[in-house]
Amino acid sequence: MSAYEKELQACLPDLWRYGYALTRNRDTADDLVQDCAERALRKRRLWRPTGPLKPWLMKMLLNLYRNQLRSQSRRPVLVELAHDNSAAQDPLPAKLALGETARAIQTLPEEQRQALLLVVLGGLSYKDAALALEIPQGTLMSRIARARAALRSEMSPSNPNEKQAGS
Template sequence: MDVIGLLGPLRRYARSLTRDESQAEDLVQDALVRAYERRGTFRPDGNLRGWLLSILHNTFIDDRRRHAAEARRTQHLAEQIEASAPADQEARVRLQQVQQAFLGLPDEQRAALHLVAIEGLSYQEAAATLDIPIGTLMSRLGRARAALRAFEAGHELPGAVSGKFRPNLRIVGGSRE
């Protein structure tokens, strides 16, 4: 069996079917794997070229059918999702507002809240990650949560100026000029 000598015709036919070089190579490889798995069905006096081209063609048809069935399932699922959960513009806008409020928190508060609330780290793990004492972490979390609760209650985040967040700064000693 001279399968190597038939790679040229197999590749040409695969390119003709798929119209894409990489898909054609994949198709030839899949067809050769099928041929190897079914080598017992080949008759010694049969036409090897015709047998391999037939396997390649059937592999191509099977792949097309599988992709078409997958596309139908995906379309059906998309229709079900769309029918059961229509996009709620108000919720989407609200989520964007909450995201902006979260992003408006000072860096240290946002980092602490992200590690604990989103990443699910324990207080101890989050404090170790940020290389701060656990009390400092808890303080930052408390301030971040208070700011977000105030936002939820309809108040502007402390320090917000023209939609941008400015951290509250306290002047210790000296004058305010």
């Protein structure tokens, strides 16, 4: 395995995780990662990005995902309803909190969702995430801030003071 292939392989878990969180579907995440990796291998001969590989791969995955979003917008979307058993051993409140988070994350505007998940699950630095999303870092930070504020008020609707504080 070449150094490039090793670097690529090392990026796959986070790529998959980001793809999974965006699509909420394991099979779709598989396809996204597969497509990304194939492109990265094919492109290597023509062009190699300067700097780290990961933001470039994430950008590719995002492009694939956005395009898919578009083509799916007129078709019913398949969403995995049953999550795996990762939460099964947890006590009930924890499971409820997870379900709430899952619902709340869906209510975020797409651009905020993409930014927050890229940092939390994609494991990119703010600088690299801004690069992958092709936005200034300040824009990234404000999207993340808005996403967190929205999630917070979404998940504690019983506390009006929190909502006030988030605005």
